[in-house]
Amino acid sequence: MHDLNDMLLFAQVVKAKSFSGAAQRLGISKSRVSKSVARLEAALGVRLLQRSTRRLGLTEVGEAYLEHCERIADELAQADLTVGSLHSEPRGKLRFSAPVAFSTLHVASALPDFMARYPDLSVEMTISDRLVDLVEEGYDLALRITPEPGPNLVARRLAPIRRKICGSPAYLARCGVPRRPEDLIGHNCLDYTYQNTQGIWHLQGPGGDAAIPVSGSLRINDDEALSQAVLGGLGLALLPTFIVGRELQSGRLVEVLPGYVPTERFVYAVYMPNRHLPAKVRAFIDFLLERFGSEPYWDR
Known part of the structure; x- marks a missing residue:
């Protein structure tokens, strides 16, 4: 298989019309350019360039081969532009x-x-x-x-992502408002079952961390569905504010024990x-x- 660098160097020699011109343009030695073209000709088994003291010309085979080299060089340049644009502009x-x-x-x-x-x-x-x-x-x-x-x-x-203990005004009017974490034990606490902490609410408050055992009549593995049950007045639940923020802002839900929040x-x-x-x-x-x-x- 022909060396890609040799092919690209050959195209540069033709473009510069001399070995020394190509070497100067690329910042490498003239001997390196000369060896590269000689290596390519040896691999192909043909002469690509007619060399004389006054000028450098292409053989008939060299002219045909140059077209392929120039096309490869253009495709590589286009590939570089494509990669550059994908990294510089969101596309x-x-x-x-x-x-x-x-x-x-x-x-x-x-x-x-x-x-x-x-x-x-x-x-x-x-x-x-x-x-x-x-x-x-x-x-x-x-x-x-x-x-x-x-x-x-x-x-x-x-x-x-913050969670708050929430209840509807109707539920709190019917069952009372918890004043301390221990008061949750007497409430219908609806539990989120997707996590491994089922039946335990881990809270942080003024007195440090608290693990409160809770129980209730409903357990759901989806927070959005759980919020609907709380909105319906069924009980209390520990809900993420990104789901119930609007309901808390409008008063459709009320935060309970605002000084106690779960680990953030x-x-x-x-x-x-x-x-x-x-x-x-x-x-x-x-x-x-x-x-x-x-x-x-x-x-x-």
Whole structure:
């Protein structure tokens, strides 16, 4: 197989019309250029150049071969431009995974603004609470809600994920308002079963951490469905504010024990370590930071 560098050097010699001119243009020695062309001719078994003391010309075979070399050089230059533009300007396809409730409520609604800002970009979003494998499954990044994003990935913190103990005004009028964490034991506490801490609410308060055993008549593995049961007056639940922020702001739900909150989590953008982070990934992360921030709109 012919050496690509020898082919490109041959094209430069023809363009410069001399070995010394090509060497000067490329910043290498004349002997290196000469050896490169000789090596190419030996590999092909033909003479490409007619050499004389006054001029350098192409043989008939050399003219035909030059066309192929120039086309390869043009395609390489175009490939460099394509890679450069993909890294300098957000374009191409952005493929990411995001958790179900958060992406449905807050990411999907943000996409029209993001895509209007970057019209050369298309998006493929996978909505799933499963931890996808970025490399194996071909994702540019993933959004994850967790206390710690874990090793082997770069993680950018996008926004805090806060949970509050919530109840409807009707439930609290009927069953009373808890004043201390221990009062929760006497309430119908609806539990979220997706986590491993079923039946225990871990709270942080003025007196430190507290693990409160709770029980109730309903357990659900989906926070949005759980919030609907709480809105219906069935009981209390520990709900993320990105789901119930609007209801808390309007008074349809009431925060209970406001001095006691669970350990804070965050939504992170995670991606593979990459010295040259694609512009599309950087642009999306910057957009979400601008959209959410340290005090996101659902908590204001």
